[in-house]
Amino acid sequence: MSYNHNDSSIAHRISDSLQRENIDVVFDYKDISVGENVFDQIRYMYETSETVIVLLSQSLFTSDYFRYEFPKYFFDEARKRKVNIIPILVEKCQIPSDFLEYEIINLTNDFEKGLQRIVQKLKIIPEISFDRFSPMEFEEFTYDLLKAYGFKNIQREQRVNDFGVDFIAESYTKDVFGFPNKEVWMIETKFYREERFSINSLHRIIESFNYINRIDAKILLITNSVLTSVAEEFIEETQRNRNIEIKVLDGAKLKKVVSKRKRLLNKYFLR
Structure with missing residues (x-):
């Protein structure tokens, strides 16, 4: 303290x-x-x-x-x-x-x-651990997480040829004047057993973003891993140079958002 x-x-x-x-x-x-x-x-x-x-x-x-x-x-x-x-x-x-x-x-x-x-x-x-998850269970957990935090019209597995993302969803906020504001999110999940999140995964996500051509969308990356400093620098540079908004929920942040949702805790972690 x-x-x-x-x-x-x-x-x-x-x-x-x-x-x-x-x-x-x-x-x-x-x-x-x-x-x-x-x-x-x-x-x-x-x-x-x-x-x-x-x-x-x-x-x-x-x-x-x-x-x-x-x-x-x-x-x-x-x-x-x-x-x-x-x-x-x-x-x-x-x-x-x-x-x-x-x-x-x-x-x-x-x-x-x-x-x-x-x-x-x-x-x-300390009870929140992703160690028992499989990649499929982590993706299912992500779907429930998105619902718990108010995402709407959640669509799974958006794929064009060899490019795709795990989810496309919408969120609704209010601007400073109280008017509704819709945001479209391309959401990718990455589950790792041991290794940390790699820069190659980020390149693939950006390629999918460009190919699917949702210029109105933002990118949300959800992973149980920890981003390397190289990955963090790549995200900052991409946002600055290509005007793409990228949000990341890595392992540490993910635990914090989960701790605020009792249903998620009971379903996945306090069993």
Whole structure:
């Protein structure tokens, strides 16, 4: 658990509550050696933990130490190492953008309800594993995931000659004025036993996108694996140079979105 010393009382309150749920928490850094680089040791503790809880407050963000403790590459390393980050709002304040990709648990309105949500996340996420899936089961799980998150008109196996994608689906949002906005998604699933997601798979997806010629579509890639840095750079370059929007749900993000849908949890993971 990371927090500013001004928030120590609520940090202890949260820690005591989690300990009563048999959840081990390290939050006072007593074992850090004096004379060594403190921030290197803290980062090592973060990177070797299953979960990092960060208490968000004005005191934390205005601290001189904040940029040393949470540099930009911390979030990149957390994604690569599959470290689960749980930001907890303990004081109303402006939140830096790096934390906004995570589900933020708000304790400022209802502390007990927020605490229950923390316990739920800490106990459920380790139960979410794709190890028992086959490629076909992963594709079926993806179909249910799309339905659970409101995708409409889901069509399976869109194929032209040797090119194809697993699903084409629609999602509906509202623009800033409240008018409906339809988005078309070409959705590809990639299931891996051991290896990480490859750049070759991305090339094939882009080729299929070009061949099927749905210029109005966006690409959604869903995989249980972790993207390599080369794959991430390829996606960024493709979006920038070819004006194709690509969203990725890799293994770490996939666990987080699944944890928010009870039916998916019960059907696929809590059996």
